[in-house]
Amino acid sequence: MTEASEPHTIADRKDATAGPTPHPQRWLILSALCLAVLLVLLDNTVLTVAIPSMTESLNASTASIQWVMNGYTLAVGGLLMTTGSLADRIGRRKALLIGVALFTLFSGVASMADSPAQLIAGRIGMGVGAALLMPSTLAVLMQVFPEKERPKAIGVWTAVGAVGVALGPVLGGFMLNHFWWGSVLLINVPVGLAALITMIVLVPESRDPQVRKIDVPGVVLSILMSVGLVYAIISVPEHGWSSVHVVVPFTVGAVSLVSFAYWERRCAEPMLDVSLFRNPAFSGAVSSTALTYVALAGSLFLFTQYLQFVMDYSPLEAGLGVVPMALALMMVTAFGPKLAEKIGTPATMTTGLSLMGAGLLILSMLDRDSGYGLALAGLAVMGAGAGIAMPTASNALVSSIPVERAGVAGGLNSTMQEFGSACGIAVMGSFAAALFASRVPDSIPEDATDSVGEALGVAARGDDPALLIQQVGEAFASGISVSMRIGAALAIAAGVLAWALLRRNSVPPEEAAPQGDEVPAQASAAEAERKDTSGVS
Template sequence: MTTSSQQQPAAAPDPSPDTAPADGAPRGHARRWLILGVICLAQLTVLLDNTVLNVAIPSLTREMDASTADIQWMINAYSLVQSGLLLSAGNAADRYGRKKMLIVGLALFGAGSLAAGLAQSSGQLIAARAGMGVGGALLLTTTLAVVMQIFTPEEQPKAIGIWSAVNSLGFAAGPLVGGFMLNHFWWGSIFLINLPVAALALAAVAAYVPESRNRQGDRPDLVGAVLSTIGMTALVYAIISGPEHGWTSGRVLATAGAAAVVLGVFAYWESRIPYPMLDPHFFRNRRFTGAVGGLVLITFGMGGALFLLTQYLQFVLGYGPLEAGLRTAPMALTVVALNFTGVGTKWSAKMGTPLSIAVGMGLMAAGLVSIATLTGHGYGGTLLGLVLIGAGTAIGSPVMAHAVMSSVPREKAGVGAGINGTLAEFGNGLGVAVLGAVLNARFAALVPVAAASLPAALAAAGSDRERAEITGAFSSGLETSLLVGSVAVLLGGLLAASLLHRADRADARAARTQADA
């Protein structure tokens, strides 16, 4: 078997006076905190688009006659293209230059945003969102890779905590920004607002971010990128189509089977080629495996919960887009408060990585349960749930990101960031698809009229009693889906913590053996 581990060692990253002193000890870049601010601005531009579309769902449903499946594809087209391309983008950044890929990514993302803002149909918007995912893939891999290059190992946890806080801020501030724009402009404005931000980030990156690369980096694995994109797209399509066509229908079974075959071919391909974008040997590291497993589930819970909650606030409780955004903001504010102040990092340092992940994901699961069971009694239950999810994210997410990045060689920082971003984007897309499918199945079983979506069901209702039954069915579906998400997050957290605890014990035994020798 031929793997990347059998190749000659990769050359060290292209050194600079600030990052590679003569004695070989890593030293932080002189302007590293300014550079962190610049790359966080670029990161924020992309992350807002992961959730900004959520509050536009009612507008798109009315103006484009979009079904629930159309809406889910508008969201998933962006995240799934990113998921498929992040690993190859990371390889390209390591080989050709991380600053160069940042600039290219910003330019592509801006062009895609313009196309999305001017789209005239659901199909055009889905295609534009997929195009934005190409630029987003380049941005998401290079920002974290640059953080690992310009900060010392001692400073990396704090820097990743800030980077993670910006992730959560962009993730949860999307509904707020989108709500403000929709209250004053038409739905296309939520994409056009990206243009000035992308232009500012482009200028700042060109002026301040240093170039770094691995001169003998691996060649981009284009076949692997195509296989992973097709496989994950087919998998999510099967999940989305299940409630509408039936889980045992030929369409769903064929798509699920195709996903399994393509992803199996992808795994085989990666194990055989000399330059894989995803080295299978990484998964032999328990620390790496535990961290990536937890990362998928933490984004699974956040992505699915926010997607469903924004619909509930608007369709059932009747809030406007801006009001709905404001009521989901406490989650982001909690993450920002804990990570920008350094409190989350201090707690994580005291608890250690395994316990931090267990506590973080336990808090997230409790938050999902709170939203599922207490939302019907008023906003207090939702607020409690959002704060708990935010606290869990602040504690667990930076620890998992650092565990992933510290498990791969420094010269493979782009690949490590690609893995981190791939799994986060896939978890987000899978959360929307799975929890959305659970809600749709429950809703279809309880709703008294036949309809493809909640707005369509309300429009077909002939009386206030039927409308009340329809909103009640949606609320029941929301409760069921969030409880499913909470169980998945909790079990995933316990599994990840167990794997990381075993990795710590193995490292301690190896250190003692080396000391005795």
């Protein structure tokens, strides 16, 4: 395909089945999109190191601090599907700019908070902005890049996000060493303004060319479904699986999920065509994306605790300890698209997820006396696998949805990432906590076994502090070890699932369509037929 100077929106093109026109400034646009992604994903982890300072400065209760974190998560997780659909309707550029503006504005509000309530309100506002921003970045990417270049662009997009997650604790530790707690949020303001200005200049507008009615029941049910399930999942570590705080929102979410699927199948213009899940390639991409993030988020959550509570690292040192994983991911993402061209998407996904599983198995060997060398090996292998699997899964997912519904594709991809991450932390964290509680020394009171920090505090005041601290560390390390094996099993299961489902609809690399402007007539006809029969609206 050649770079054209005509308008670069789907709405401006008469032949929508030919796909979006490559934008001449698409790589500059990608840099602006990556800046926005970095802004959001950096913030996901940067605030964790500031919790002690926030608690002290604002005289906040434990419940208030939990809502500082959970309010943001609920806003993002609950709105992603809706905001993705909204972006297709009002324009992806407009949704992106509104999202960046809201995130930047409320970052400033939250950084100046002088009460827990103000901080919680600011964080919820940031979550709404992030929910608009994240699916819109992927939707714009789909519009400005041709299909051939899209896997590489998604690889860059994924790598930048991983770097943001890994660098969050490092940046947070640095800022707290020099400034007050609000600085970790205030740093978003200049970065957000830079991203906003760059996007105003570079990003073209695009939207779904078909004018559709708002699927109001679908919107309401998707929000109830997402908020209910996310709230239940993030409540598990504190309240347990059988608590009313988990059972009630889970029931609301599950009933809303079933109702959403029922309604969308019968709606004339649904927000999401649920019949897409009958497509093995689509189902494989969705499930693989979710399971990948379950394993990745859960393992990183536990590994940073291992570094702090077992290896006695500071929060800043623990953040630096995760950086090798992000570096490995960055270095490998460029090879994913090339590998997919040679061996196909199913084999590439299986390769990446198998490497992730191998890395997690290495991490499962860690104990109190392991040292960082073994951890480094596990992180490098896991990061390499994630660098192959994550962008390949995202590309497979968005490629399964018509390009004019790019916002829905971006929203669904981000939703799977958010749900996967929340489930990984809840499930793997719960297993680790339960095993830890069952293996701590009998001299540690039962009410102190809910937290490794509390158990270590009690051990330090015991009759034989050195021995008790060692035993508590060993108990925690053993719980993490089992959870890492669970993560490895999930990653390998995702690889098997990807191979089984994606290969049904995959085209062998040697049979792929010619590059350039030549598109076989039968391929164009098949694509046109797919557009006509697709129910995504």
